Amino acid sequence: MGACHLVVGAMLTAYGKDVPGGVEGNANVVIQVTGSPAYTVIAFSYLLIIVYALTLAPVAWIYAAEVWSTGTRATGMGLAAEANWIFNFALGLFTPPAFVNIKGGIFFVFFVLCILSAIQSFLSYPETCGKTIEEVEQLFVKGALPAWKTKKGGSRLESEIAAVQEAKDKGKLDLLERELPGNHVEKA
Numbered sequence: 001m002g003a004c005h006l007v008v009g010a011m012l013t014a015y016g017k018d019v020p021g022g023v024e025g026n027a028n029v030v031i032q033v034t035g036s037p038a039y040t041v042i043a044f045s046y047l048l049i050i051v052y053a054l055t056l057a058p059v060a061w062i063y064a065a066e067v068w069s070t071g072t073r074a075t076g077m078g079l080a081a082e083a084n085w086i087f088n089f090a091l092g093l094f095t096p097p098a099f100v101n102i103k104g105g106i107f108f109v110f111f112v113l114c115i116l117s118a119i120q121s122f123l124s125y126p127e128t129c130g131k132t133i134e135e136v137e138q139l140f141v142k143g144a145l146p147a148w149k150t151k152k153g154g155s156r157l158e159s160e161i162a163a164v165q166e167a168k169d170k171g172k173l174d175l176l177e178r179e180l181p182g183n184h185v186e187k188a
Contacts, residue, residue: 002114004048005107011037012104028096066128069137126150132157
């Protein structure tokens with residue numbers, strides 16, 4: 001995404017023509033680009049949307065749902081949704097004046113923000129893929145493994161499933177199932 005912002009910003013800065021009154025009377029569109037640079041801006045704008053739609057857009061909601069404990073998940077997701085609305089509203093208020101004042105430079109600001117958010121994600125968001133809810137909770141306790149050292153998978157659940165399968169293969173699980181309350185297995 002950062003690369004897309006960088007390319008769009010570079011095209012607007014290098015090939016854009018300032019139109020103080022706005023392009024075709026639109027006061028929010030103060031840069032005009034024509035020819036190949038315009039097609040490049042369009043292509044990278046679409047690419048930016050595609051990359052965002054396939055990565056950050058859904059991942060932000062999935063990750064937010066995973067990191068809250070079961071007791072705080074509803075409140076946490078409510079706060080996440082509220083923060084999303086507030087920051088989108090603020091971005092909507094910020095972007096039009098930014099286009100007027102710093103023109104294509106706004107995309108360089110977005111590029112820097114993308115790089116900083118990637119660094120922040122690497123340093124502070126542990127990998128939660130393949131872990132149980134309890135294991136995810138342990139990633140956020142004081143003294144837990146730093147986020148950049150966490151890996152995909154490695155759940156205790158995998159070893160427990162393997163142990164159950166091994167017990168079943170040896171016939172030990174069959175005996176255990178007969179002894180569980182509620183199991184009405186007739187003895188031969």
